[in-house]
Amino acid sequence: MRDDACDFRRLFLSGAALLDVRAPVEFARGAFPGAVNLPLMNDDERHQVGLCYQEQGQQAAIALGHRLVSGDVRAARTAAWAAFARAHPEGYLYCFRGGMRSQIVQQWLRDDAGIAYPRVTGGYKAMRAYLIDVIDAAAAECGLLILGGLTGSGKTELIADLMASQDAAIDLEGEARHRGSSFGRRAVAQPTQIDFESDLAVALLRHRASGRAALVVEDEGRFIGARNLPQSFYLAMQAAPLVWLEEPFEARVDRVLEDYVLGLSQEFIEALGEEAGFAAYAARLQDAMAAISRRLGGALYGRLSDLLGQALERQAESGQTELHRGWIGVLLRQYYDPMYAYQRERREARIVFRGERAAALAFLRERTRA
Numbered sequence: 001m002r003d004d005a006c007d008f009r010r011l012f013l014s015g016a017a018l019l020d021v022r023a024p025v026e027f028a029r030g031a032f033p034g035a036v037n038l039p040l041m042n043d044d045e046r047h048q049v050g051l052c053y054q055e056q057g058q059q060a061a062i063a064l065g066h067r068l069v070s071g072d073v074r075a076a077r078t079a080a081w082a083a084f085a086r087a088h089p090e091g092y093l094y095c096f097r098g099g100m101r102s103q104i105v106q107q108w109l110r111d112d113a114g115i116a117y118p119r120v121t122g123g124y125k126a127m128r129a130y131l132i133d134v135i136d137a138a139a140a141e142c143g144l145l146i147l148g149g150l151t152g153s154g155k156t157e158l159i160a161d162l163m164a165s166q167d168a169a170i171d172l173e174g175e176a177r178h179r180g181s182s183f184g185r186r187a188v189a190q191p192t193q194i195d196f197e198s199d200l201a202v203a204l205l206r207h208r209a210s211g212r213a214a215l216v217v218e219d220e221g222r223f224i225g226a227r228n229l230p231q232s233f234y235l236a237m238q239a240a241p242l243v244w245l246e247e248p249f250e251a252r253v254d255r256v257l258e259d260y261v262l263g264l265s266q267e268f269i270e271a272l273g274e275e276a277g278f279a280a281y282a283a284r285l286q287d288a289m290a291a292i293s294r295r296l297g298g299a300l301y302g303r304l305s306d307l308l309g310q311a312l313e314r315q316a317e318s319g320q321t322e323l324h325r326g327w328i329g330v331l332l333r334q335y336y337d338p339m340y341a342y343q344r345e346r347r348e349a350r351i352v353f354r355g356e357r358a359a360a361l362a363f364l365r366e367r368t369r370a
Contacts, residue, residue, distance in 0.1 A: 002118045004121050102123060135204060136230075142204065150337055156218060162368070173220070175191075183288040184225060187264070213369065219237075241352040242347055243354070243360055245360050286312075307323070
């Protein structure tokens with residue numbers, strides 16, 4: 001049998017398959033990229049064993065666990081683990097601390113299926129601690145470059161261009177499944193905070209292993225939707241050099257229309273079907289506008305709400321989306337642009353380059369490959 005894993009760096013860089021044998025409720029709170037949950041005990045069984053441990057002690061709890069997971073239940077779960085092990089012979093299994101549950105799974109795989117399968121020493125807890133350390137170390141050492149620009153200037157697209165050509169960039173909004181603004185919620189749910197941090201840590205680990213000179217990330221606030229950037233990484237972003245992307249106003253309106261109207265409506269329709277999807281998409285835009293109503297002020301909010309309502313009505317009737325340009329243009333000129341202009345002035349000393357897309361892309365490629 002291969003040795004149990006204790007080299008977490010090699011484990012995550014290799015992309016080895018991970019079999020998580022914790023209970024579903026534990027897995028739902030957070031796991032690691034690509035991990036598959038095939039638990040030793042389900043949530044109810046785990047709850048019963050926990051109560052028994054509190055009331056009668058460890059030996060009684062172990063005995064109860066073996067009674068609950070026996071016979072056909074044990075056979076079915078062992079068969080599922082065996083199928084995973086055969087499909088992923090390079091993988092590892094883990095429980096919370098790398099202790100009893102993972103050892104039991106190892107033993108049953110060996111005794112019942114004839115498979116020797118290694119586990120992760122220290123389990124989920126040790127791997128989670130390691131990834132937190134990765135984020136802290138990367139924040140201090142990886143040479144961040146921050147890509148800023150007004151709303152709709154194409155920052156996320158430029159990050160995607162860098163990633164496609166294997167330059168050093170991480171899409172923070174992609175990891176968070178949120179576009180970052182009040183209008184940034186997607187049709188799909190955001191990952192848990194732990195999953196977001198784990199995905200970010202593995203991406204940072206791979207960046208550092210690549211030997212790239214710098215790492216480009218998009219300018220973000222502390223929160224990306226309901227997920228928050230780890231403090232060490234966020235503070236490093238606030239001190240890093242800033243590249244400012246400039247785009248004409250009409251091009252920015254086009255991009256916002258593409259992302260927040262055409263793209264978002266399609267996401268909801270694909271997820272929920274035509275009628276329910278469009279209704280959910282329209283509600284999402286209206287809720288987002290209402291969420292910033294106090295900052296807009298009553299008169300501006302009323303105007304924007306009316307323009308949005310008219311645009312949604314036209315879109316529902318005929319599929320035409322041109323009316324959306326009305327509220328998008330007003331929102332950019334009177335809300336987002338002044339806010340971003342103020343932020344840019346405060347950070348003027350950090351700006352090391354400003355320019356349009358092609359020039360900014362060339363600058364960033366040169367800096368990351370240096």
